[in-house]
Amino acid sequence: MDRAGLQAANQALHAFIEFAPADDAGTALSGPLAGLSLGVKGNIAVAGLANTGGSAARRHAVASQDAPVVARLRQAGAQILGTLNMHEGALGATTDNKAYGRCLNPWGQNLSPGGSSGGSGAAIAAGLVDAALGTDTMGSIRLPAAYCGVYGWKPAGRLIPQTGVIPLSPTLDQVGPLAKDPATLWAVAKAMGGPMPSASLSGLCFAIARDRPAPSGELAFLFDQACGRLRGAGAEVMELDLDLGLTDAQLLRACLYVCEVEGAREWAGELADPDSGLDPHFRAMLDYGRQLSSERIDQAYGILADVKEKLRARLAEHGLAGIISPTVSHVAFDHDIGPPPDQAFATQYANVADLPAISAPMGLVDGLPVGFHAMTAPGRDDLALALAALFPPLTRPS
Structure with missing residues (x-):
């Protein structure tokens, strides 16, 4: 899809936050990802593009350099087309973003693509990119993958570097890819630093x-x-x-407490400024985490x-x-x-x-x-x- 077609398609979906300049996206270099187009979730740094974490509160922040995981993909020959819409601060799973538009799932009218990496799932499902980077705190790669009919891998440990990513919860966050098919997922995962898929499931x-x-x-x-x-x-x-x-619900509540507490630390500056531009709902969740008692915090981590x-x-x-x-x-x-x-x-x-x-x-x-x-x-x-x-x-x- 050419640049004009990409921008026209995005007007209906709001999958992208910002497109890379055409010269920056450029012609793919040689390498295992040559010929593949990728988008990057809006909380992962892409040099020269706004680095907002999906929030108007950081609308003037511009990444000075690629996050290491983005740099690896460029070195492998991928075209980075731009940054992708997300649920604000990665604290939610609808990608109904007040600053960058309600991201729509191309599978149906007014359907959510899920979140928080909703723009990543929607862009792949619509054929705007071959693959995308997302982050996953409680399912934020895998939920959009499921709703949008694509593939999503959440790594474990520190297999994939987290540097250059605006965190929600360092305790729970991971960076990983979504892709249109297994071969593309494997190629992107490998370029990011992941393993090759196991050759056999027999006997497992x-x-x-x-x-x-x-x-x-x-x-x-x-x-x-x-x-x-x-x-x-x-x-x-x-x-x-x-x-x-x-129960599942009890664990979910503990996870949300941890996200709200750790998210409040990341967004402390914006939280302290009543005019920073934080969405009221996002602000309320962060403020709840900021005021949570030490007893409840300890209980959640326990x-x-x-x-x-x-x-x-x-x-x-x-x-x-x-x-x-x-x-x-x-x-x-x-x-x-x-x-x-x-x-x-x-x-x-x-x-x-x-x-x-x-x-x-x-x-x-x-x-x-x-x-x-x-x-x-x-x-x-x-x-x-x-x-x-x-x-x-x-x-x-x-």
Whole structure:
């Protein structure tokens, strides 16, 4: 797509915050990513472009240099087309951004692409880019991947450098790619510093958590088919109780406390200035974190540490390669209705336990994409990436 076509398509979607000058995007260099176009979430530094974290409060900030992960992609030959829309400060999962426009999911009228990396998912689904960078705190790569029918990988540990990224929660954040197909995902992941996908799933065991809500209806049918694909690749699928001692909602609340507390530290300057330009809802969440009692903060961090220890222990005890589920229990939601309360119930665990995770499109429910989700054992990012190959790309109706 030429520059004029890109800009015209974006007017309807609001997937981009800012386009790189044509000379900067340029002709791709030689390298493994030559010929691929990429966008970068608006909280990751791209030299010469506004570095806002999706907030009008930082509208005058310009990145002086690429974040290391962006520099790696350029060196591998990728064209960086610009920065992508996001939920303000990465604290939310709709990408209904008051400063840069309501980002729309190209799969349907007024549908949210999810968030906080919503512009990344929308831009790929619309064919504006081949791949994109996102950040993931409680599912912010994998939720847009599921809603937009694309692929998203959340790395673990410090495999991918976080330098040059405006953080929400250093405790939970990761940088990772979304892509149009498995081969593109693997190429971008490799250029970022990730592993090659595992060559085989044979002999591995994946678990379905019996004590988490089970999918129903058409989603259950598609998930059963996905489990069949795993078995067809030589893997075993079993059921077990995770027995983590709390509900999904309780863990979500603890994660939000941590995000609000750590986010308030990152945005302290803007929070102190009543005229900084922070959206009132974002400001209120940060202010809540700023005023949270030390007792509740300690309790939240304690919950996260306990879940991490128990979840990793379950994987080790049963020799599991990973835990699988649908990415979300529903399809993309209308912006004017808002997200279901269980939106991040499945995805949050991989951030809390610092495990690799993947979302891949496993089919359509009512004509809209749904995702297959796996969080894999510690150090097995290669397995997470390999699982993408089980699911062919979806074709969006024109």
